[in-house]
Amino acid sequence: QVQLVQSGAEVKKPGASVKVSCKASGYTFIGYYMHWVRQAPGQGLEWMGQINPNSGGTNYAQKFQGRVTMTRDTSISTAYMELSRLRSDDTAVYYCAKVLYGDYGGDYWGQGTLVTVSS
């Protein structure tokens, strides 16, 4: 069965960086795009970007351009999302989501990783 298992919660200071991992299993990792979506406390979902695990090609939401980097390690079927220059309003749960082939809907999601930014 498809599973996406994310790394554990993080507490970071303003200005620092955080790197969240998403380990995939149960399907061909390089065959499907991976999206990253975040959700601030009590707020809605926000799309951050996507990575093509096969080529490593990425597309980032304009809001995060210059601050986010998405990478992957195909040898261990793991995707990564790194967000730099953290601010307090980056406090959120960060999700990875496997995307339907040729589509933009996320059919399997990780359990979420809470990133808290606080001085």
Add this chain to the structure above:
Amino acid sequence: QSALTQPASVSGSPGQSITISCTGTSSDVGGYKYVSWYQQHPGKAPKLMIYDVSNRPSGVSNRFSGSKSGNTASLTISGLQAEDEADYYCSSYTSSTTLVVFGGGTKLTVL
């Protein structure tokens, strides 16, 4: 302010039907088939309920259906059940640099 507009809340009684709207523009909802709907229970990850406007993933109840007219997509839930109480989000592909946009979410209350 979200790119797609959803009502903040809707409610219905068990057995009734409700519809949640999702309004965008011709650059997103109105221009492409890539409209999805997600259900999210408190503290849980979102679950895909509808993709490509009206397609249901395997395992999703046929009480959930989707449609689109112009720049507005809709999610209809028929035969409401207590377990349907959750937040619902629409999303769409968009022609901007930000490829995917979400609605602000709708809280469904089953009375």
